[in-house]
Amino acid sequence: MGERIPMVEIFETVEGEGTRAGFPTVFVRLFGCNLRCVWCDTTYSYPPAEAERTMSIAEIVQEVLRYKSRHVCLTGGEPLLYGERSRQLILALAGIDRIADIHIETNGAIDLAPFIGRIDSPKVRYIMDYKLPDSGESERMFIGNLALLRQQDELKFVIASRADFDEAKRILETYPTEALPMFSPVWSTMPPAELVALMLEHGLANVKLNMQLHKIIWDPAKRGV
DSSP: OTTOEEEEEEEEEEOOSSTTTTSEEEEEEEOOOSOOOTTOSOGGGSTTSOOSEEEOHHHHHHHHTTSOOSEEEEESSOTTTTTHHHHHHHHHHHTOTTOOEEEEEEOSSSOOHHHHTTOOOTTEEEEEEEOOGGGTOGGGOOTTHHHHOOTTOEEEEEEOSHHHHHHHHHHHHHSOOSSEEEEEEOTTTSOHHHHHHHHHHTTOTTOEEOOOHHHHHSOTTOSOO
């Protein structure tokens, strides 16, 4: 594919989760993922679906410039799947003067060292989604990433059960990280009130509850929001 990257969509909305929730944000969604989590809500971003188009890095930058937001979310699928092309895209987005924040949603199964070690822009942050047992992909996690994450980064755990909660707590106790830990409930099996009760019961004072605003504002299945 040369310098072109398989794409799903580029759109502007408000960030739905994490520390920048509520800010107008341009989402750049790349196609392809190396995991198959059982509760994935973006299955259209990986095979057997097909990439809707490919774009060059220059074309992606030009599309982002059409919008007014100062925040960019690079997501997927898995946006770091393309190695050097992914790195060059991050650098190009960081080079846009009016962009103040670029957060990269990565799935925990990609080594972050080549990215954190070679991209020094203060605009760039990583939101690593550490997969727990109920995802079906917990064995694929690159555990060394936890030591690489920095204070500006975020460490997300999607909690679908008490077993997931216990494992997330164990990971935080066993592998210290500077990133902000966030617990996201799977509403159908872990109601938010139940997750909050567990967080308080176990004294997780440094963990942030992470709710998905976009699924509250719009239909959870709606794309482009």
